[in-house]
Amino acid sequence: MLTRTYTKTYTLMHAWAETVVHTKNTIGVSKAVREDAPCCAPECDELLVAGEVAYSPVELERTHANPGRGEPWVCWRHIRPDDGPLRVS
Numbered sequence: 001m002l003t004r005t006y007t008k009t010y011t012l013m014h015a016w017a018e019t020v021v022h023t024k025n026t027i028g029v030s031k032a033v034r035e036d037a038p039c040c041a042p043e044c045d046e047l048l049v050a051g052e053v054a055y056s057p058v059e060l061e062r063t064h065a066n067p068g069r070g071e072p073w074v075c076w077r078h079i080r081p082d083d084g085p086l087r088v089s
């Protein structure tokens, strides 16, 4: 039996949309995803980071995972865990 002590396993998903996470101070993008928004994946404690790409996975239903708040954005760990975050400068 494989015991994982140090490595947290994240739920792997498939993105159908992606967006760039904005800082809290960004003006003119009212529907944008903001930094420090919680990742919507179950059992993931990560917060979204400004400048990184966030993903909307086919596995999560919009209303169920993120009621009233648009797409259920998740962090890169569920989409490209081996490659690390995509950063947009």
Ligand SMILES: [Zn+2]
Binding pocket: 039, 040, 041, 044, 045, 046, 074, 075, 076, 077, 078
């Ligand atoms: Zn996550």
